Amino acid sequence: MSPVQAASPVSGGGNSSSTVSSAGNGTNDLPLAEPDDLTPEQLAAQWEEEKPPAAGALANVGSSLVVIGVGIGAVVLSIAMGLGTPAAPQPGLWPFLISCVMVVLGLFQLIIGRHNRDAEKFTRMSVAPLTGLVTLAAMVALMPVAGFELPALVLCIIWMRFLGGETWRSTLVVSAVVVAAFYGIFVMALNTSIPHLF
């Protein structure tokens, strides 16, 4: 993931760089001119603004509870495996130590992390990864039955046309080429045992 979320609104910058360069160095002296002339601080602030909205306290509570839950589950299972002593440890001792640390960290996060803004909200945009996930899961389920070619083709079409907003023409052409290329590489060239239909 790019550290800096996405292009700036002025990311037509590619064009402006050529126009400006023809204008010579004069632009350099313009006071507070176009939005292109940002100081590093302003630029950083702008990047910050373009980040997806931060999730609220609920997300922190939720993720902390998941951590605590996993931790407690692991503590219970570790104790069931037997702890032993430091000199003669049973299999459960090491997982027990880690899961205790995890529970403590989870509790800490639950209380201290209330005001953190590092989690992202799920927005309408999050439908895209969900769709992506469904297609990936479907592909995993279908591959052993139907081979990889058709599921891969469908996945490509969905990702390019609906998630990526490509035109139908480029979607269909590129998808077909991609699947054919994968067939060539994985089946014909490398001779792997990937389930394939043809």
Next chain:
Amino acid sequence: MDFLNPVINGFAVVLEPMNLLYCLIGVVIGMLIGVLPGLGPAATIAILLPLTYNVEPVTAIIMLAGIFYGAQYGGTITSVLLRLPGEASSVVTVFDGYQMAKQGRAGTALGLASIGSFIGGTAAIIGLTFLAPIVASFALDFGPAEYTALALLGILLVATISSGSKTKALIAAALGLLLATVGRDIFTGENRFTFGSLELADGIDFVPIAMGIFGLGEIMYNLEERHRAAKAPSAVANVWPSRSDLKQASGAIGRGSVLGFFLGILPGGGATIASMASYAMEKKRAKQPERFGKGAPEGVAGPETANNAAATSSFIPLLTLGIPANATMALMFGALLIQGVTPGPQLVEQDPGLFWGVVNSMYIGNILLLIMSLPLVGIFVKILRVRAAILAPITALITLLGAYTINNSMFDVTLVVVFGIVGYLMKKFGFEPGPLVLAFVLGSLLESSLRRALLVFGGDPLGFFSRPISATLLIVFVLVAALPGIRSALAKRKTTVPAQTAATEIKEKV
């Protein structure tokens, strides 16, 4: 001249056609993913791990290393031309690089960056050549106690230095350690956390975890429309910087090399921090700091040099101590383990061909990259036209099909998808995936060292403090762990905390 013999033999290894070819493939891929915003080097390396199964260990690592340092070169291009950092380590290059491009000096900025990268990289390889054997010989006496302390400190440093919430990074690390315990206990042979599954009895493989969390997780995260299509600029002219430009930047390049080299060695350090530190240092040292942000050549040359030097020197802890200093190095560690090579102090002695082959391949790689980023830069600028919408399904398919080829099993593919979901959710909720993968890789080493050390000490945990090196490392560990608490306590006492300036928050791109 005994010392130099294995070094020279290493060149023979590099010059084998197969290794040269993989070096070329690695740096080209690195350059490409550096140019394309989206996937970072760690994600790419994770996705391509299955490629390394059928080649020699040295060939595999040469290619993966090429991807890593190649990305440092490529990331500059988009920073300068489009104000879009291709890599986290090129973020600060945006500030002056883009201004230089606006003034019609894009070529100069790119040229300075590649020359700086080349010098920084080469200086770091030379440093690596001399420092690594010394560190390795020092570490030969390390016993389980020292390894326990070292692994603990390494995980802690990586977690605390990462941006974002430190607690969350530590939680990720704890989860990684926990995942590493799945499967048969090495000491007693008892099954742990397998829930009766036969497939889990052998433990979870490193590759599906890395491919899922770094690769698929990042692909899904990127699907949320984070990159608007960037228009490729038409052409870049005159990439050869003038003599006066070079003169102006030479100090920055020299300082960047040294700074980057040392920051790269530190656990948790690495290219991103090195580039930021170098920018800050150049700005502080400059006679007219107000030039920075308005197209100062030093502001491009310094950070770009430093990030390459750091990328190279971060191989030192991996190859000499067997402790990866950052997430990408954790992937290299995993790749070596798959090949049956355990990185550690014995590596220089026992497998000099591998050690010096990898180190020396970086000379070749840097020369190749210099060629690609000076005369051939136009080709890579054109690649910016490839749209993310087309790349995403291709990378996703490579990940799935690649995962299948590891063991020819659908179970691995399913694991990749499951860990892809975990990786996506972690990123969404602000947990860094890097510490998880790093801790997972070090997990079994840490557990077995701890248990062996405790056997030696007769079960007394205080025994760790009876050995000087492990005691020192553990004291540092405690200090690092307690530092944030002490700092916030001090900050609370001083009620007049100056308002924090808009800090550049730069996430370590994994």
